[in-house]
Amino acid sequence: MVVNIRKLPDRYYIMPGNAACPGCPETMGLRYIKMALGDNVVLVIPAGCSSVIQGIAPRSGINFPILNIVFAAAASAASGLKAAFEAQGKDVHVVVWAGDGGTGDIGFQALSGAAERDEDIIYICVDNEAYMNTGIQRSSLTPYGAWTTTTWTGKKEHKKNIPYILISHGVKYVATASVGYPTDFIEKLQRAAKIRGFRYIHLLAPCPIGWRFDPGLTAKVAQLAVQTGLFPLYEYINGVFRLSPIAKKYKDPKKRKPVIEYLKLQGRYKHLLNKPDEVKKIEEYIENLWHLIDALEKTFTAEGGKGEAIYRSL
Ligand SMILES: Cc1ncc(C[n+]2csc(CCOP(=O)(O)OP(=O)(O)O)c2C)c(N)n1
Ligand code: SF4
Numbered sequence: 325m326v327v328n329i330r331k332l333p334d335r336y337y338i339m340p341g342n343a344a345c346p347g348c349p350e351t352m353g354l355r356y357i358k359m360a361l362g363d364n365v366v367l368v369i370p371a372g373c374s375s376v377i378q379g380i381a382p383r384s385g386i387n388f389p390i391l392n393i394v395f396a397a398a399a400s401a402a403s404g405l406k407a408a409f410e411a412q413g414k415d416v417h418v419v420v421w422a423g424d425g426g427t428g429d430i431g432f433q434a435l436s437g438a439a440e441r442d443e444d445i446i447y448i449c450v451d452n453e454a455y456m457n458t459g460i461q462r463s464s465l466t467p468y469g470a471w472t473t474t475t476w477t478g479k480k481e482h483k484k485n486i487p488y489i490l491i492s493h494g495v496k497y498v499a500t501a502s503v504g505y506p507t508d509f510i511e512k513l514q515r516a517a518k519i520r521g522f523r524y525i526h527l528l529a530p531c532p533i534g535w536r537f538d539p540g541l542t543a544k545v546a547q548l549a550v551q552t553g554l555f556p557l558y559e560y561i562n563g564v565f566r567l568s569p570i571a572k573k574y575k576d577p578k579k580r581k582p583v584i585e586y587l588k589l590q591g592r593y594k595h596l597l598n599k600p601d602e603v604k605k606i607e608e609y610i611e612n613l614w615h616l617i618d619a620l621e622k623t624f625t626a627e628g629g630k631g632e633a634i635y636r637s638l
């Protein structure tokens with residue numbers, strides 16, 4: 325399945341004059357969801373930037389149905405909503421759209437429970453690597469070295485690997501995506517929509533406010549994360565793992581861009597640009613991440629090359 329983005333519907337899903345900052349990655353991602361899945365979607369959004377962008381009815385900044393829910397309950401509320409639709413005989417995609425704080429920290433128990441029960445929902449983590457809506461506090465998904473208002477000298481711990489944790493739950497579908505590669509994200513959404521059961525997509529969403537970069541560079545920063553090897557793009561469907569076509573070449577360290585190109589665009593890394601030991605720690609993190617990718621590729625293969633056929637059939 326290859327998507328032609330020009331042929332997808334492009335209505336006013338995100339209304340002009342909404343409350344998002346210029347260059348906001350969350351409005352980009354929300355628009356792609358509707359372009360990919362059409363009108364048969366209800367979103368479940370816990371507290372975060374997107375619930376503010378959405379605004380207050382009847383002057384909503386987002387032009388599709390949304391259930392707002394408390395932080396800890398997004399995945400369980402979505403599970404109940406899906407069951408209610410089923411009881412009414414309605415086939416609706418119930419999609420959670422939650423931040424990294426709402427996913428990796430406060431909503432994690434509900435997420436893990438819904439994954440373990442194989443609830444028939446799509447869960448998307450929109451990962452801007454901090455609690456942006458309340459003033460850029462660190463989350464467990466903030467990366468090593470990054471400045472936030474609660475890590476003034478740079479975070480000392482590495483990012484929690486949520487997609488890997490979800491693969492360990494043995495769910496039907498896990499993918500990583502980046503707002504810098506909309507076609508890849510849309511294709512993943514459409515593949516996920518064809519599967520029943522629990523599906524998880526981790527969407528990297530660089531935030532110009534919290535990461536301290538020029539708002540015109542959101543897509544570029546989102547691409548650089550992939551091109552430096554810091555954010556590998558992949559899919560895991562029914563026990564088969566594969567690197568996404570656009571990300572395959574970054575398996576080879578020589579094809580990756582130097583991570584400093586990514587770091588130097590962002591004010592949140594300003595304090596460590598002249599500290600080679602700190603940059604080295606981030607380079608080592610990238611190496612370790614790719615060792616894990618290598619292990620996943622070797623572990624989750626389909627016999628007789630059936631893996632590619634599974635992907636092509638969806
Ligand atoms: C239980 C609870 N704790 C704290 C808050 C305050 N709060 C609202 S939005 C938010 C930040 C959300 O961060 P994230 O989930 O990463 O989404 P983002 O704002 O970055 O999109 C916080 C801490 C809350 N609403 N409920
Ligand atoms: S703080 Fe970042 S994620 Fe939140 S609305 Fe502004 S640009 Fe978007």
Ligand SMILES: [Mg+2]
Nearest residue numbers: 423424454456
């Ligand atoms: Mg966040």
